[in-house]
């Protein structure tokens with residue numbers, strides 16, 4: 319075969335792929351914006367209990383918590399958590415994402431890497447805390463997210479930063495006073511325990527009951543390690559607090575997560591599992 323023919327055959331796919339990719343990149347950008355829009359305004363998806371944005375077998379990992387497998391679980395944790403978060407009239411430790419700004423974006427189909435600044439609202443103190451969410455998304459042929467890795471960058475520091483601002487509101491709600499940092503920590507813990515045990519009493523009844531009484535719940539959650547927000551997938555009180563947002567959806571699945579066993583969502587083994595069970599598909603890892 320003559321050299322120019324080889325060159326021609328070799329160039330063709332390259333030109334073709336540039337052409338195809340130029341079209342696709344805009345599609346991936348749009349898909350990211352569509353996902354972020356749904357993340358800050360999730361009510362419709364939660365009410366429908368379904369979304370075309372996720373593949374049925376979606377697997378995702380969130381650095382402060384853990385790995386979530388399957389569409390239903392991911393709808394609950396990615397969207398449902400924040401819908402329920404807004405229902406409280408008490409001060410919550412997490413801010414509700416109200417808006418987003420994409421600050422950087424890299425698209426290499428089918429992978430999207432995006433860094434997004436979220437505007438997190440704390441309604442009881444009318445305070446907005448920015449938070450950076452770094453996302454790696456892996457899309458399937460139907461433009462559905464099939465795996466993702468989400469990192470809330472410096473989130474433990476952000477929570478540490480906002481805690482003193484939340485203190486006065488929590489003190490008022492609980493009719494308590496505090497002055498030292500240790501007392502503030504105890505106050506925060508009390509807010510977390512009261513909310514978790516109140517929700518447990520409301521939703522975990524019959525076979526789903528994890529604690530004999532509100533007092534037993536509060537006693538247990540005071541006795542174990544409170545934990546930092548980065549340990550929201552470990553055997554900590556803060557992990558059980560994060561899972562309380564799910565109780566109204568499927569008590570039979572989620573009540574165990576606030577109970578003493580942690581129902582495999584709040585467990586020591588999750589620390590190693592975070593590194594050992596990568597949620598991202600193999601085609602991405604080999605790139």
Ligand SMILES: *[C@@H]1O[C@H](CO)[C@@H](O)[C@H](O)[C@H]1NC(C)=O
Pocket residue numbers: 407408
């Ligand atoms: C918060 O809501 C609960 C029930 O939803 C209600 O009993 C309580 O009085 C409310 N608290 C405040 C401070 O509005």
Ligand SMILES: *[C@@H]1O[C@H](CO)[C@@H](O)[C@H](O)[C@H]1NC(C)=O
Pocket residue numbers: 493
């Ligand atoms: C708040 O606490 C103070 C002092 O402990 C007590 O005197 C007061 O009755 C409490 N108020 C309420 C509404 O519980």
Ligand SMILES: *[C@@H]1O[C@H](CO)[C@@H](O)[C@H](O)[C@H]1NC(C)=O
Pocket residue numbers: 541542543553578579580584585586
């Ligand atoms: C969690 O920690 C408590 C207190 O150290 C321990 O008794 C319990 O067995 C632990 N639970 C799990 C699920 O690791």
